[in-house]
Amino acid sequence: MFENILLAVDGSDHSSKAAKLAGDLARLSGGKLRVVTVYEKVPSYLGEPNLSQTIAKRTAKAEEILDKATKEIGEIPGDCEPEILSGDPAETILNVVDIYNINLIIMGTRGQGGIKSLLLGSQSHKVVSTAPCPVMLVR
Ligand code: ATP
Numbered sequence: 001m002f003e004n005i006l007l008a009v010d011g012s013d014h015s016s017k018a019a020k021l022a023g024d025l026a027r028l029s030g031g032k033l034r035v036v037t038v039y040e041k042v043p044s045y046l047g048e049p050n051l052s053q054t055i056a057k058r059t060a061k062a063e064e065i066l067d068k069a070t071k072e073i074g075e076i077p078g079d080c081e082p083e084i085l086s087g088d089p090a091e092t093i094l095n096v097v098d099i100y101n102i103n104l105i106i107m108g109t110r111g112q113g114g115i116k117s118l119l120l121g122s123q124s125h126k127v128v129s130t131a132p133c134p135v136m137l138v139r
């Protein structure tokens with residue numbers, strides 16, 4: 001049913017729970033699982049070498065987030081394709097959804113930032129408000 005699943009991770013506790021559930025669902029459905037983490041775009045006015053250094057730092061952090069998620073997902077049938085992208089998280093997630101014909105998005109209700117009392121973070125709110133497919137929010 002869900003052939004193309006997208007998991008969005010930011011390294012938070014909620015995103016860890018989403019990763020575990022995405023692994024379970026991929027094992028159950030046999031669907032292909034893509035994993036994406038998005039870092040904030042680095043403004044070019046920073047100039048060199050600051051630009052390259054900042055990108056390298058953010059990429060290293062993103063790699064850690066993906067490594068953690070890959071462990072949490074566990075063994076799944078087929079390849080898992082983790083991807084690091086830059087930009088606005090929700091917009092980037094929605095672009096990936098279009099490009100890869102995603103039919104289920106899995107993400108946390110909240111993430112690294114935000115106010116704990118809020119039910120949804122701004123990225124999960126934006127995705128669930130505009131996604132063209134079902135969204136599973138994990139808490
Ligand atoms: P806010 O960012 O509005 O301050 P928050 O951090 O608590 O609040 P969100 O950012 O909406 O909440 O995070 C909800 C979920 O969205 C996370 O658990 C994760 O699954 C996903 N997510 C958030 N940021 C990113 C990101 N940069 N890349 C990929 N997924 C993300």
Ligand code: MG
Nearest residue numbers: 111112113121
């Ligand atoms: Mg956030």
